[in-house]
Amino acid sequence: MIEEMGQQSLFNILISLMVLIAVWWSVQSIRFDLFLKDPEGIKAKGFMVVLTLALTYLVTSFILNYLNWSQTLRFLF
Structure with a gap:
């Protein structure tokens, strides 16, 4: 049980870091000089930085929730 929680935490951290890198890369293409x-x-x-962190939180939450929901679908049947 504790080992599974540790693995889940590590997985969540890795997903968050990958999303952070992708969002930071994407935010670099926005032309802020217009705004x-x-x-x-x-x-x-x-x-x-704040925009990147906010978008990272939203995207990571969506991905992790989706994975959690897809894993719990097996209890439907």
Whole structure:
């Protein structure tokens, strides 16, 4: 039981890190100079970090929930 929890935690961390890398890579393609006054400033960089973390949380939550739901579908029948 404890070993399974540890494996699940490690899996969740790895999924989160992979999604974080993918989201950061994707956010780099957004042209912030169209939306921000100073796209090279510290506030813009902070916004990029917060945006990346928020999107990472949403995507990771969706993926992990979907995997959990698909594993519990076997109890339906």
